[in-house]
Amino acid sequence: MLLQPLTTANLILLRWPLPADASAHGPALDHHLILNIWIAGALLGTVHLILLIGLLSRRRSTESRRGWIVEYVPLSFIIVLFAGLTIQAEILWASARYTGADAAALQVEVTGMQFAWYFRYPGADAAFGRTDAKLVAPGEGNPVGIDPADPRGADDFVTSELVLPVGRAIDLRLHAQDVIHGFAVPEMRLKQNAVPGETIHLHFTPTIAGTYAILCTQLCGSGHYRMQANLRVLPPGEFAAWLASRQSGAAR
Amino acid sequence: MTPNPQAPGFREKHCHPERSGAESKDLQFARAATDASPLKEESFLRRCVFSTDHRVIGRQYLVLALISVAIGTVLSLLMRLHLTWPEIGLPLHGPILPEDYLALVTFHGTLMIFYVLTTAPQSGFGNLILPSQIGARHMAFPRLNAAAFWLTAVALVTLLSATLAQGGGPISGWTAYPPLSAVASAGPGQGLGMDLWLASLGLFSIATTIASVNTLTTVIRCRCEGMTWERLPLTVWGWFTAALLSLLAFSVLLAALLLLFCDRHAGTSFFVPAGDIVGRTLHGGGNGSPLLWLHLFWFFGHPEVYIAILPGMGLTSMVLGNFARRRIFGYRIMIATTLLIGFLGILVWGHHMFVAGLNPFAGTAFSVSTMAIAIPAAAKVLSWLATIWRSRPEPKSAMLFALGFVSLFVTGGLTGPILAQPILDQYLHNTFFVVAHFHIIMAMAGVFGLFSATYYWFPQIAGTPLRPARLMSETLGRIHFWGTLAGAYATFLPMHITGLEGEPRHYAQLTGIPGQQAAHLLARTIPLQAPITFAAIFLAAAQLPFLLNLVVSLRNGRLAPPNPWNATTLEWAPEPSPDETIAVHRAPCDYRQRNNEATFLPQWVSDSSTE
Numbered sequence: 047m048l049l050q051p052l053t054t055a056n057l058i059l060l061r062w063p064l065p066a067d068a069s070a071h072g073p074a075l076d077h078h079l080i081l082n083i084w085i086a087g088a089l090l091g092t093v094h095l096i097l098l099i100g101l102l103s104r105r106r107s108t109e110s111r112r113g114w115i116v117e118y119v120p121l122s123f124i125i126v127l128f129a130g131l132t133i134q135a136e137i138l139w140a141s142a143r144y145t146g147a148d149a150a151a152l153q154v155e156v157t158g159m160q161f162a163w164y165f166r167y168p169g170a171d172a173a174f175g176r177t178d179a180k181l182v183a184p185g186e187g188n189p190v191g192i193d194p195a196d197p198r199g200a201d202d203f204v205t206s207e208l209v210l211p212v213g214r215a216i217d218l219r220l221h222a223q224d225v226i227h228g229f230a231v232p233e234m235r236l237k238q239n240a241v242p243g244e245t246i247h248l249h250f251t252p253t254i255a256g257t258y259a260i261l262c263t264q265l266c267g268s269g270h271y272r273m274q275a276n277l278r279v280l281p282p283g284e285f286a287a288w289l290a291s292r293q294s295g296a297a298r
Numbered sequence: 299m300t301p302n303p304q305a306p307g308f309r310e311k312h313c314h315p316e317r318s319g320a321e322s323k324d325l326q327f328a329r330a331a332t333d334a335s336p337l338k339e340e341s342f343l344r345r346c347v348f349s350t351d352h353r354v355i356g357r358q359y360l361v362l363a364l365i366s367v368a369i370g371t372v373l374s375l376l377m378r379l380h381l382t383w384p385e386i387g388l389p390l391h392g393p394i395l396p397e398d399y400l401a402l403v404t405f406h407g408t409l410m411i412f413y414v415l416t417t418a419p420q421s422g423f424g425n426l427i428l429p430s431q432i433g434a435r436h437m438a439f440p441r442l443n444a445a446a447f448w449l450t451a452v453a454l455v456t457l458l459s460a461t462l463a464q465g466g467g468p469i470s471g472w473t474a475y476p477p478l479s480a481v482a483s484a485g486p487g488q489g490l491g492m493d494l495w496l497a498s499l500g501l502f503s504i505a506t507t508i509a510s511v512n513t514l515t516t517v518i519r520c521r522c523e524g525m526t527w528e529r530l531p532l533t534v535w536g537w538f539t540a541a542l543l544s545l546l547a548f549s550v551l552l553a554a555l556l557l558l559f560c561d562r563h564a565g566t567s568f569f570v571p572a573g574d575i576v577g578r579t580l581h582g583g584g585n586g587s588p589l590l591w592l593h594l595f596w597f598f599g600h601p602e603v604y605i606a607i608l609p610g611m612g613l614t615s616m617v618l619g620n621f622a623r624r625r626i627f628g629y630r631i632m633i634a635t636t637l638l639i640g641f642l643g644i645l646v647w648g649h650h651m652f653v654a655g656l657n658p659f660a661g662t663a664f665s666v667s668t669m670a671i672a673i674p675a676a677a678k679v680l681s682w683l684a685t686i687w688r689s690r691p692e693p694k695s696a697m698l699f700a701l702g703f704v705s706l707f708v709t710g711g712l713t714g715p716i717l718a719q720p721i722l723d724q725y726l727h728n729t730f731f732v733v734a735h736f737h738i739i740m741a742m743a744g745v746f747g748l749f750s751a752t753y754y755w756f757p758q759i760a761g762t763p764l765r766p767a768r769l770m771s772e773t774l775g776r777i778h779f780w781g782t783l784a785g786a787y788a789t790f791l792p793m794h795i796t797g798l799e800g801e802p803r804h805y806a807q808l809t810g811i812p813g814q815q816a817a818h819l820l821a822r823t824i825p826l827q828a829p830i831t832f833a834a835i836f837l838a839a840a841q842l843p844f845l846l847n848l849v850v851s852l853r854n855g856r857l858a859p860p861n862p863w864n865a866t867t868l869e870w871a872p873e874p875s876p877d878e879t880i881a882v883h884r885a886p887c888d889y890r891q892r893n894n895e896a897t898f899l900p901q902w903v904s905d906s907s908t909e
Contacts, residue, residue: 063798065819079722086712093708096683105690116684117628117677124676128715132669135719136662142721143658179573179580224576225478226588228728232800232819235725241588241655242477243571259815263728263802265471267478267485268397271805274813
């Protein structure tokens with residue numbers, strides 16, 4: 047707690063190139079990223095300083111140089127430093143990826159196709175209906191190919207923007223229909239490829255309401271640069287109202 | 299020993315790759331071809347075009363790389379111009395469409411990585427210098443050597459012909475991820491253009507595999523008397539390790555290319571899953587996995603970047619030692635770290651796939667193996683710093699570029715560990731931060747290695763049996779160095795910032811984006827686009843003094859003394875007569891202080907002659 051104001055000041059001062067950060071895991075990621083950049087910058091400066099001093103100083107014979115000071119002491123320092131960074135990074139990675147989402151997480155299916163993102167919500171039964179590639183028909187309002195024969199799919203609904211509540215764990219299941227796409231939400235510090243033939247889960251918790259950009263970050267064809275969607279994060283009450291209106295729409 | 303006025307190009311040394319066993323037909327032919335007196339009448343075609351002389355082949359590779367780098371640079375400038383001023387069209391072409399931009403990306407990457415950074419350091423300078431540095435008179439397999447070059451040349455023509463294909467050039471980048479690369483309907487250029495791209499790289503893989511077998515055999519079997527492994531110059535260690543990696547990497551790439559070709563034309567489904575719908579056609583074949591391609595490709599792709607940089611590391615070490623007039627600090631550590639970087643380079647391909655759908659535990663494993671490369675890499679930097687510390691080196695152009703290599707290697711290398719942490723890659727993957735990282739460490743450091751090599755070995759490039767050895771202009775060299783160093787940093791450092799702001803790679807434009815929030819996000823990166831483009835134009839313009847220097851110095855450069863840099867390695871030794879046994883007597887870089895005077899003992903000088 048005592049460190050909190052310091053960390054916040056640090057972030058404001060040093061995070062200028064980074065976009066807003068609106069996810070629960072984001073601040074720790076930012077903090078580690080900025081720490082890494084500072085360490086890289088310091089090492090960069092040190093090496094160049096040594097290089098310049100070494101080049102500009104008078105010539106000196108080197109026959110008596112003691113190797114371990116020059117080589118092994120700095121090398122040990124670098125090993126310890128990078129080992130520390132690695133351990134911290136793996137701890138953050140493990141907490142983000144090693145386990146699946148909370149059982150109570152909101153389920154949304156994300157489908158990438160040239161050049162759009164579609165989002166399917168499971169509806170009141172909290173179960174996704176079966177899909178079939180043969181039934182895919184974006185022009186007829188069935189871009190992900192929901193099979194009408196499966197009753198679980200009857201209340202599923204598909205949107206072109208991702209709407210989520212603040213403060214609830216989200217479990218996304220990523221699909222790609224044609225080629226590999228990259229699902230990226232910079233302001234949520236999220237990136238994960240959607241791969242044809244696979245279902246990849248990604249979980250996170252949005253913390254700040256707002257509208258954010260969803261990009262494609264894996265080269266997917268000529269329209270790659272314009273494959274985008276919006277992520278709208280709503281306060282819980284507004285989200286419940288939005289969900290209710292969409293679900294009644296799907297039920298009709 | 300008296301200096302020999304003859305050009306280094308005259309040198310003919312005997313290689314004895316077959317110390318035991320029968321001589322192969324190829325070797326017999328090689329001897330017949332190279333033992334002939336250089337004064338013997340040979341047709342121009344035989345001497346300069348279809349030659350089996352390793353020096354001629356080396357020069358041919360360098361010319362091929364120069365053509366490729368010129369095209370690749372122009373393409374990169376077109377990309378920069380389009381990103382900054384998207385409304386500008388091309389004369390004779392019109393506006394640059396998104397698919398044109400992606401074709402530019404694909405050709406730029408393919409040309410630079412394969413036809414410049416693989417050919418020039420490894421095959422170009424490798425052929426030109428390697429045999430004489432180990433005291434061999436020629437490469438082990440001269441005819442295969444020539445065949446590899448001509449295959450590479452055909453591969454380059456095949457690649458360039460893809461620009462004329464219907465639908466244009468391929469748009470899937472140099473990594474060609476399927477299904478985008480596997481299905482012709484996935485985009486313009488993914489039909490014939492993609493087939494030609496595959497054919498080009500298939501030929502290139504075969505040629506490079508042949509060349510690496512040749513390099514390995516030459517280093518293992520053709521070293522002269524006294525040239526123990528520990529006495530090998532670090533350049534040779536660089537070429538040797540890169541050849542080991544090439545052999546592994548390119549054979550895997552060739553297999554992957556063949557599988558992809560079968561997916562496209564033989565109805566197989568290695569990389570395309572069942573139920574895949576591309577351009578309204580449903581893929582009904584077997585159930586393949588696009589991730590298989592990623593594994594195969596990056597198993598090749600990561601060693602490939604070390605293939606590009608290892609010869610530069612070796613050269614930098616030798617040039618620093620030469621101009622600092624010092625033994626290279628920790629010579630055996632340098633050999634060990636070269637091999638270790640090569641070995642670890644095979645174990646890190648998954649760091650390109652942290653967010654590609656890899657098991658998260660695998661992400662951790664690949665992250666640890668990648669971070670481990672920081673250790674041998676840092677050891678190399680420390681050796682370089684210690685070698686030049688208080689050495690007051692002569693600031694010749696070759697030395698300046700070697701120092702530039704160290705600077706860029708450190709700058710680009712330090713962002714490597716950042717990208718090797720999967721949690722950070724979750725934000726930085728496929729942003730311009732990555733573009734900045736690999737352009738500084740691989741492209742810029744790699745090219746600085748090539749420039750250092752060109753200034754250093756120019757007498758070997760220019761001197762042929764018919765022409766004297768010459769040096770390049772130092773004045774033009776210095777202008778070239780400072781311009782290139784400033785241009786490199788000015789172009790690629792700001793890309794780290796746009797990357798941190800979130801600018802993705804492969805975006806054909808940053809304005810006119812349909813998504814409102816995305817447009818807002820990308821707009822933050824626009825103020826830096828014009829400065830980066832101006833810097834890139836400056837960087838390209840800074841190469842003009844180099845081209846001028848090349849042209850002028852080839853004809854009218856200052857005549858080079860036999861050993862212009864007081865070097866200790868064998869490529870600068872006086873011409874041995876055909877029946878003379880070549881032998882080395884010591885490790886390279888034997889610079890010492892004697893009676894307050896700096897002296898040096900080249901590898902070829904025997905102990906008895908110095909007493």
